Amino acid sequence: MLKHLPTLEDERTLVQSCKKQDRKGQHAAYNRYAGKMMAVCRRYLGAGPDAEDALMEGFMKVFSKIDSFKEDGSFEGWIRRIMVNECLMKIRKQGDMHSTPIEEAWGVGQADEAFMYMRTAEIEALIAELPPGYRTIFNLYAIEGYSHDEIANMLQISAGTSKSQLSRARTMIQHKMKLIEL
Amino acid sequence: MNEPNNTSWEELDKVWRKKIQDQADDVPANLWDKIETRLDEQQVRPMWTRVRMSPWTWSAAAVIAILIGMNWDQSMPEEKGNPLVVESKIKPSSSEPIHLPADVEELITTQVKPSVVRESLAPSVIEKLPNVETQVMEEARAPIASVAPKEEESEEIWVRVDIDPVKENAKPVSVAYQEEPEQPKQKKSGLGRFLKQLRQVVKGEQPDWEELREGKPSLVDGIHQVANTYYRTEQTVKQTFQIQ
Numbered sequence: 361m362l363k364h365l366p367t368l369e370d371e372r373t374l375v376q377s378c379k380k381q382d383r384k385g386q387h388a389a390y391n392r393y394a395g396k397m398m399a400v401c402r403r404y405l406g407a408g409p410d411a412e413d414a415l416m417e418g419f420m421k422v423f424s425k426i427d428s429f430k431e432d433g434s435f436e437g438w439i440r441r442i443m444v445n446e447c448l449m450k451i452r453k454q455g456d457m458h459s460t461p462i463e464e465a466w467g468v469g470q471a472d473e474a475f476m477y478m479r480t481a482e483i484e485a486l487i488a489e490l491p492p493g494y495r496t497i498f499n500l501y502a503i504e505g506y507s508h509d510e511i512a513n514m515l516q517i518s519a520g521t522s523k524s525q526l527s528r529a530r531t532m533i534q535h536k537m538k539l540i541e542l
Numbered sequence: 543m544n545e546p547n548n549t550s551w552e553e554l555d556k557v558w559r560k561k562i563q564d565q566a567d568d569v570p571a572n573l574w575d576k577i578e579t580r581l582d583e584q585q586v587r588p589m590w591t592r593v594r595m596s597p598w599t600w601s602a603a604a605v606i607a608i609l610i611g612m613n614w615d616q617s618m619p620e621e622k623g624n625p626l627v628v629e630s631k632i633k634p635s636s637s638e639p640i641h642l643p644a645d646v647e648e649l650i651t652t653q654v655k656p657s658v659v660r661e662s663l664a665p666s667v668i669e670k671l672p673n674v675e676t677q678v679m680e681e682a683r684a685p686i687a688s689v690a691p692k693e694e695e696s697e698e699i700w701v702r703v704d705i706d707p708v709k710e711n712a713k714p715v716s717v718a719y720q721e722e723p724e725q726p727k728q729k730k731s732g733l734g735r736f737l738k739q740l741r742q743v744v745k746g747e748q749p750d751w752e753e754l755r756e757g758k759p760s761l762v763d764g765i766h767q768v769a770n771t772y773y774r775t776e777q778t779v780k781q782t783f784q785i786q
Contacts, residue, residue, distance in 0.1 A: 383581070386581070390574055390577065394573070395568070398567040398569045399566055412573060420577065420581075423581060475558075476557055480561045480562060483561060501555075502558060503558065503562050505559065
């Protein structure tokens with residue numbers, strides 16, 4: 361089936377095709393970004409059916425809101441933001457955001473140099489073991505690159521709470537690494 | 543309060559971000575089918591269910607619909623202006639109308655008991671109608687039946703039909719009234735009348751452009767312009783053929 365799909369290499373062509381609600385174009389966009397977005401959803405929601413649901417809902421929004429995409433930015437970045445928002449909505453619905461509103465950030469010291477050489481699968485496993493609240497903020501800050509103010513806005517918490525959750529997440533990662541080394 | 547040492551963590555974040563952001567996982571095979579099904583459902587759904595309009599937009603749409611409706615109503619032919627039936631007259635068959643004495647008329651239209659008739663009638667009336675007692679008694683039983691049916695039988699209704707502005711039919715046409723007149727047919731639309739005139743032209747008959755103005759006075763100027771243009775074109779074509 362993929363053989364019959366048009367080779368839409370150019371992202372702009374892909375976007376234009378999606379804006380025309382062309383099914384082949386939509387399929388091409390899905391094929392191009394579904395794998396990456398699946399990884400995003402699993403990082404936030406774990407490897408359960410929730411991640412698949414979020415991916416599906418996310419793509420539905422991508423195709424229905426495509427007209428609001430301004431083509432001056434990256435299409436992949438836009439899709440990723442939609443997926444992240446979809447995951448955050450699911451986390452909120454599940455009530456998994458047990459973020460303790462602690463304004464004081466913890467001092468976690470320097471990162472272990474061994475972290476730099478970890479493989480991707482190991483990093484993902486470490487992140488997946490974090491509690492949902494820590495994991496969400498760690499993902500948003502460390503992986504997606506959002507600032508604490510942006511995270512505070514997205515999660516309706518204070519920037520200080522975001523910082524403290526991040527510090528706790530890092531401390532937990534360090535602790536797990538030490539256990540692995542032992 | 544201990545400030546977190548984020549320097550090395552920020553470097554680590556960059557390294558991890560680079561590694562993780564390009565990571566792709568396997569996607570369930572049937573996920574696209576589910577998305578496609580939902581996309582199809584969205585397309586099948588009627589447009590009006592997806593249209594989100596403000597109350598003002600809905601109001602504007604309603605006003606436009608009403609205006610269109612009013613315009614439609616005005617463009618329909620008016621009954622009083624119907625040129626097919628201009629005049630109708632009811633004439634009795636005999637040239638002389640039935641004249642009854644006033645007293646007799648009074649008797650006819652009044653329920654009269656036979657015993658009272660003799661007392662109530664004046665002597666002059668009895669002289670005029672010697673057999674009036676019997677007659678009045680019969681008439682008292684059916685006061686109008688003796689006169690009115692005769693009138694109905696002899697009644698003729700004259701209907702003059704003027705079809706304006708077609709001149710051939712301009713003379714009043716008399717037809718005996720038999721039953722309820724049929725409701726006049728609905729006028730043709732403007733396009734229909736225009737096509738009719740065109741058909742006349744094709745047949746070689748003189749078109750009657752005035753007919754097009756019926757019901758649409760505002761079209762008069764336009765029709766004249768079209769007619770003049772057509773006439774000029776026709777003349778030019780005729781001249782051209784004559785020259786050739």
